[in-house]
Amino acid sequence: MQLFYEPLATDTSFILNKEEAQHCLKVLRKKKGDQVTIIDGKGKYYLCVITDDNIKNCQLEVLNVETSTLPDRHIHIAISPTKNLDRTEWFVEKAIEIGVSEISFIVTQNSERRHIKLDRLLKKAVSAMKQSLKATLPVINDLVPISTFINEQKVDSTATHLIAYVDDANPLLIQNAITNSEKVLVLIGPEGDFTSEELELALTSGYQKVSLGKCRLRTETAGIVAITILNNV
């Protein structure tokens, strides 16, 4: 199945944006009268019929609307961008495939990268959403310092706050820290990990220190392992 993304879709009729119309009409050669499925990134699938197959004015009439089921758990990952941005893009793709509700980027003292290309990451995200047949685009937040992030998140007292940190002496596995929690936020550090000051700040702000298992993982792998475990326990 092929999905097209139109964030401004409505329940009656709407125009498909030029980029998606190009793909739909030029590449896949859909014509007036053909049926297509549109997603709005907010959880809805629109089964439509093409009523005008002009690329600049691709009109769709809605035949049926379906709402996607909500995920069992709201998963929010705040992660340091990787030195090589490819790895961060890869993280975004896989995170969406496996299932994530929100991704935030944080700068920490050991972060080797201090800027991201949010546009590129959003494009990756849209493409992963379509490819994995999802109708909801996760919220993706631009890079902020970890202290700003922790301060902003303080207001959300309904979530379980976790920080992934290598502590060989006293590891609490992430799967044992989230008993039935419907909303989980996990901080994932850079190569070289969080500093002890950053860990301290998180702990005093109500975060719990968790382990993602015995193996040494790259940043982007740690993010994916956390999401996989949170979706499956």
Add this chain to the structure above:
Amino acid sequence: MQLFYEPLATDTSFILNKEEAQHCLKVLRKKKGDQVTIIDGKGKYYLCVITDDNIKNCQLEVLNVETSTLPDRHIHIAISPTKNLDRTEWFVEKAIEIGVSEISFIVTQNSERRHIKLDRLLKKAVSAMKQSLKATLPVINDLVPISTFINEQKVDSTATHLIAYVDDANPLLIQNAITNSEKVLVLIGPEGDFTSEELELALTSGYQKVSLGKCRLRTETAGIVAITILNNV
């Protein structure tokens, strides 16, 4: 920590191969008298001192040998290679980071790729092993038809045999199929999944059909999700 790979390492003294010696002596500028740690890919770490820092004859004397702990579970993934080989290389890297004992490649009817570059994949594997500070290189088996693979694996009756297959009506989650099994083999299909004949062959050969969750996953993501769950439940 930086590890160097020498599959012919011994407990007393040995010569480091030229490729690793180049990295050790040229790039990292190690000299005679410096200490380095070597892995043999078979589970041993050798703490050594450099006794000759000639790249063509980099001699090492062993000071101490440590054996890595065995993984809790022997995980064997048999996976169809992806159309774009980058994704398969990525799978190998992440599989080793998260923890896998054996990777096999299988051609199925819907496989879009019918050859792999085993050399390249082995290089990726060695590099992932070193990066994640492991001393054991997983066995990586060349591509064979799925029927050949299933026939060969029949001899191993100590393993739990699973096939990942999308069955919305009656899904058995992988984490519920492996109760305490110390050895698990999972077949992962191509985009377009296994054919019903392939599924039938696996089922009649003693494989159990399992689900990796509700989300539609790419082949390489399915492999990583399986490995993550098997390492964490």
